[in-house]
Amino acid sequence: MVDNPLSVSLKDVRVKRRGRTILGPVNLTLAGSGFTILIGPNGAGKTTLLKVLHGIERISAGTVQWSVADAEARQAQAYVFQRPIMLRRTVRQNLAYPLKLLGVPKSEIAQKVTDWAGRVGLHEMLDHPAPRLSGGEKQKLALGRALVRTPKVLFLDEPCANLDGRSTREIETVLRHANTTGTRIVMTTHDLGQARRLASDVLFLLHGKLHDQGSAPQIFSNPGTAEFQAFLQGDIVD
Numbered sequence: 001m002v003d004n005p006l007s008v009s010l011k012d013v014r015v016k017r018r019g020r021t022i023l024g025p026v027n028l029t030l031a032g033s034g035f036t037i038l039i040g041p042n043g044a045g046k047t048t049l050l051k052v053l054h055g056i057e058r059i060s061a062g063t064v065q066w067s068v069a070d071a072e073a074r075q076a077q078a079y080v081f082q083r084p085i086m087l088r089r090t091v092r093q094n095l096a097y098p099l100k101l102l103g104v105p106k107s108e109i110a111q112k113v114t115d116w117a118g119r120v121g122l123h124e125m126l127d128h129p130a131p132r133l134s135g136g137e138k139q140k141l142a143l144g145r146a147l148v149r150t151p152k153v154l155f156l157d158e159p160c161a162n163l164d165g166r167s168t169r170e171i172e173t174v175l176r177h178a179n180t181t182g183t184r185i186v187m188t189t190h191d192l193g194q195a196r197r198l199a200s201d202v203l204f205l206l207h208g209k210l211h212d213q214g215s216a217p218q219i220f221s222n223p224g225t226a227e228f229q230a231f232l233q234g235d236i237v238d
């Protein structure tokens with residue numbers, strides 16, 4: 001595991017929308033090189049927390065503090081949305097785009113694009129128009145585009161929603177490799193099996209609050225709250 005010097009601390013963070021608190025207060029520090037899984041029922045606030053961490057959700061109170069200057073932190077992160085967003089161009093152009101923005105030399109871009117297309121299983125589709133890819137292929141492209149510039153932190157919102165077992169496994173393999181080579185991952189999922197396969201630590205959200213948290217082995221074998229225990233058993237928690 002490669003050490004990752006980036007960390008982020010949330011202090012008394014709240015998000016209010018239309019007079020309702022949809023998140024918080026949340027106090028949380030994410031440090032190290034782990035694979036954090038955010039889990040909880042629909043509407044618990046998982047996406048909102050993920051967006052707060054990435055700085056794309058306006059907070060109503062509290063602070064989000066990175067261990068480095070904001071600009072450096074922003075540069076070091078990537079975010080994969082639940083519904084992949086991409087350019088209406090080819091797979092190749094989509095993979096090249098973030099590298100062009102960073103001013104990476106052309107020859108290096110070409111090599112990285114081929115490499116990453118292979119890693120996410122799209123090497124035979126480099127010249128296909130991205131909008132015509134299947135849902136699973138789009139998700140893989142979104143992941144490749146996020147990882148091609150080797151971010152220190154990667155946020156993912158349900159990257160395997162609606163994917164079949166094979167695509168899910170391919171994406172999990174890419175994520176595991178990225179994590180062991182130094183990318184810290186924070187990811188939401190509804191899939192408890194996936195959480196058990198990937199997580200080094202777990203954040204359980206309920207009603208906009210961090211209800212339970214801990215290292216994966218500890219929290220899965222010995223949940224800290226009755227609600228998380230019920231959630232693990234497949235009961236409806238609301």
Ligand SMILES: Nc1ncnc2c1ncn2[C@@H]1O[C@H](COP(=O)(O)OP(=O)(O)OP(=O)(O)O)[C@@H](O)[C@H]1O
Pocket residue numbers: 017018022040041042043044045046047048049
């Ligand atoms: N812009 C907004 N205005 C009003 N309410 C919002 C807004 N964004 C989110 N919410 C509400 O905040 C709550 C948390 O939403 P969020 O998407 O973070 O939940 P989630 O845990 O990711 O849910 P899911 O598992 O269904 O994706 C929900 O009740 C949602 O309806």
